[in-house]
Amino acid sequence: MKWVLVGLGVVATVVLCVVAVGMLLPRDHVATLSARVAAPPTAVWATITDPTTFPAWRAGVTRVEVVRTASNDLSWREYSGDDSITMIVDVSEPPRRLITRIADENLPYGGRWEFQIEPDGPAASRVVVTERGSVYNPVFRFVSRFVMGHTKTIDTYLRALGKHFGNEPTPTIVVAPGSAHGV
Numbered sequence: 001m002k003w004v005l006v007g008l009g010v011v012a013t014v015v016l017c018v019v020a021v022g023m024l025l026p027r028d029h030v031a032t033l034s035a036r037v038a039a040p041p042t043a044v045w046a047t048i049t050d051p052t053t054f055p056a057w058r059a060g061v062t063r064v065e066v067v068r069t070a071s072n073d074l075s076w077r078e079y080s081g082d083d084s085i086t087m088i089v090d091v092s093e094p095p096r097r098l099i100t101r102i103a104d105e106n107l108p109y110g111g112r113w114e115f116q117i118e119p120d121g122p123a124a125s126r127v128v129v130t131e132r133g134s135v136y137n138p139v140f141r142f143v144s145r146f147v148m149g150h151t152k153t154i155d156t157y158l159r160a161l162g163k164h165f166g167n168e169p170t171p172t173i174v175v176a177p178g179s180a181h182g183v
Helices: 002-024 041-048 051-057 138-148 152-164
Strands: 028-037 063-068 074-080 083-093 097-102 109-119 125-135
Touching: 028 152, 041 109, 041 125, 041 152, 051 063, 051 074, 051 152, 125 138, 125 152
Parallel strands: none
Antiparallel strands: 028 125, 063 074, 074 083, 083 097, 097 109, 109 125
């Protein structure tokens, strides 16, 4: 019985430490990754702005529902397992700049993704994705920072995008001079 109480005490201490550290971490972060994709900007643009094709090239996205907003902005709901997330396009400047944001307000996180697409040779593109995220729950904040890392989702996305065009990109972290990177 003594070992059970000691075990419960250790678990409680770990949980309290995770919550305390999570509360001390900043709610907001910025993370940027870049990758070379073997497709011209127009092809990259067509792929990242057609959510109906996401399940074909993004692992984990099982289905997508396109939703039109009152202002007729493009919006969609991505499903992965039992979870869903609604995204909306805030800025669309084909084929070079796209800003999307999480439209759901009931999630423990939120934020925007900015895509910059530039030519990188005759038949390739440099794709830069910047996440300006917020993690509201201190436990999720701890996990996002120390377990997953703020760049994990962007890395997975860029690798899937590159694979869709037949190459295996290696995303690299981009750090703006004078800014703290949310790795």
